[in-house]
Amino acid sequence: MLYHELRKIGVPGEIVDWLRRRYDGRKTRLLFDDFVSDLFLVLGxxxxxxxxxxxxxxxxxxxxxxxxxxxxxxxxxxxxxxxxxxxxxxxxxxxxxxxxxxxxxxxxxxxxxxxxxxxxxxxxxxxxxxxxxxxxxxxxxxxxxxxxxxxxxxxxxxxxxxxxxxxxxxLMDSELRWENQHAEMIRKGQGWVVQFRRLMKVTDGMVSSHVCQLYKAKALPRMLYAADVTLAPWTKASGGRKGKTKQAVLRKLTSIQRQAALIVTGALSSTATDILDIHAGLLPMPLEIERQ
Structure with missing residues (x-):
C-alpha cells in the first residue's frame, strides 16, 4: 500500500502517519523442525x-x-x-x-x-x-x-x-440461467441427506432434535446459498424456459427437504410433505427460499 494514495482517498494524515510507523521496519524469522532463520524484513x-x-x-x-x-x-x-x-x-x-x-x-x-x-x-x-x-x-x-x-x-x-x-x-453461467448453481444446490442438499442418514444410527447416533437443528443451521443455508438471486421470484416464474427450470429445481429441493424430514421424524414414507414439515418444525421450501 502506498501511503500517499491513502491521503488521496481521504484517510486522515494522522492515521496515515501511524500506519507508516507501524508497518515500516517489520521483521520476522521462520521456524520449522530444528531450523531457525535469521531475521528478515517483511516488505508486504x-x-x-x-x-x-x-x-x-x-x-x-x-x-x-x-x-x-x-x-x-x-x-x-x-x-x-x-x-x-x-x-x-x-x-x-x-x-x-x-x-x-x-x-x-x-x-x-x-x-x-x-x-x-x-x-x-x-x-x-x-x-x-x-x-x-x-x-x-x-x-x-x-x-x-x-x-x-x-x-x-x-x-x-x-x-x-x-x-x-x-x-x-x-456459479454464473454465460447465459445467466444459473443452471450450474442450481445443480450445485441440489448436489449439496443430497450430500447432507446422506450424512444425516449416517448420523441417525439407532445405537450410537445423534438424537433427532440435534439432527434437525443441524439441518436448519448448516444444511439449509449452504444448500440455498444465493437462492434469493437464482430462484427469486419463483412464484412469478410462470411459463418459458426460466419458469420451468425454477419449478423443476424447487421440486427437487422440496424432495430433499422431505427426505431430511423423514429422517428427523421417523415417519412413514407415505406421510404428506406438509405434515412432515410441521412435525419437523420446518417451513415449506418456497418459504425457506424467501427467508434466505
Missing part, C-alpha cells in the same frame, strides 16, 4: 489476526478498482480477494482485446500489481462471455452455438472463455 502483507487487517485490505484493494473504472463501459466488483471486471459492448473479440489491454497497458492492472507488491495467479483467471447471441456451429453437426470469443491474452498466457465461473460463491 499485514499481521495475522490483526483486527485492522480487513479495513486495511479494503483500502489496499480499492486502488485496483480505480484503475479498472477509468475505462469506458467497464465496472469492477469485489469482496476481499474475490475480484471481477465487467465489460460490455457489441463484439466479443473486441471486448477480449480491450480486457487484455486493460491488464497489460501502462497504468493498467498488472503495473498496479507490480507497484503494490501484488501477485496474480493468471492460471486461475476466468473469462465468461455473457451473451445469448448464437452463431453457426463450426463442426456442421449442430446448427448453432453461443457466440464465443478467442480469449484474453495476459502476460503471454491465453485465458480462454469458459461456460461459467464462480464469483462470491455462486
Amino acid at each position: 502483507g499485514e499481521d495475522q489476526g490483526d483486527p485492522f487487517s480487513a479495513i486495511g485490505y479494503i483500502l489496499y484493494a480499492a486502488g485496483i478498482f480505480r484503475v479498472v473504472e477509468r475505462e469506458t463501459d467497464t465496472e469492477g466488483f469485489g469482496f476481499m480477494d474475490d475480484l471481477a471486471v465487467l465489460m460490455w459492448g457489441k463484439n466479443v473479440d473486441e471486448l477480449h482485446k480491450k480486457m487484455g489491454e486493460l491488464m497489460e497497458k501502462t497504468g493498467g492492472v498488472l503495473e498496479w500489481a507490480e507497484i503494490h507488491n501484488c501477485e496474480f495467479g493468471i492460471d486461475k483467471f476466468k473469462v465468461v462471455d455473457m451473451t445469448r447471441k448464437r452463431e453457426k456451429h463450426l463442426d456442421g453437426r449442430r446448427k448453432t452455438r453461443l457466440v464465443k470469443g478467442k480469449g484474453v491474452k495476459i502476460g503471454g498466457e491465453m485465458v480462454k472463455s469458459d461456460a461459467f465461473a464462480r464469483f462470491l460463491g455462486a
Whole structure:
C-alpha cells in the first residue's frame, strides 16, 4: 500500500502517519523442525489476526478498482480477494482485446500489481462471455452455438472463455440461467441427506432434535446459498424456459427437504410433505427460499 494514495482517498494524515510507523521496519524469522532463520524484513502483507487487517485490505484493494473504472463501459466488483471486471459492448473479440489491454497497458492492472507488491495467479483467471447471441456451429453437426470469443491474452498466457465461473460463491453461467448453481444446490442438499442418514444410527447416533437443528443451521443455508438471486421470484416464474427450470429445481429441493424430514421424524414414507414439515418444525421450501 502506498501511503500517499491513502491521503488521496481521504484517510486522515494522522492515521496515515501511524500506519507508516507501524508497518515500516517489520521483521520476522521462520521456524520449522530444528531450523531457525535469521531475521528478515517483511516488505508486504499485514499481521495475522490483526483486527485492522480487513479495513486495511479494503483500502489496499480499492486502488485496483480505480484503475479498472477509468475505462469506458467497464465496472469492477469485489469482496476481499474475490475480484471481477465487467465489460460490455457489441463484439466479443473486441471486448477480449480491450480486457487484455486493460491488464497489460501502462497504468493498467498488472503495473498496479507490480507497484503494490501484488501477485496474480493468471492460471486461475476466468473469462465468461455473457451473451445469448448464437452463431453457426463450426463442426456442421449442430446448427448453432453461443457466440464465443478467442480469449484474453495476459502476460503471454491465453485465458480462454469458459461456460461459467464462480464469483462470491455462486456459479454464473454465460447465459445467466444459473443452471450450474442450481445443480450445485441440489448436489449439496443430497450430500447432507446422506450424512444425516449416517448420523441417525439407532445405537450410537445423534438424537433427532440435534439432527434437525443441524439441518436448519448448516444444511439449509449452504444448500440455498444465493437462492434469493437464482430462484427469486419463483412464484412469478410462470411459463418459458426460466419458469420451468425454477419449478423443476424447487421440486427437487422440496424432495430433499422431505427426505431430511423423514429422517428427523421417523415417519412413514407415505406421510404428506406438509405434515412432515410441521412435525419437523420446518417451513415449506418456497418459504425457506424467501427467508434466505
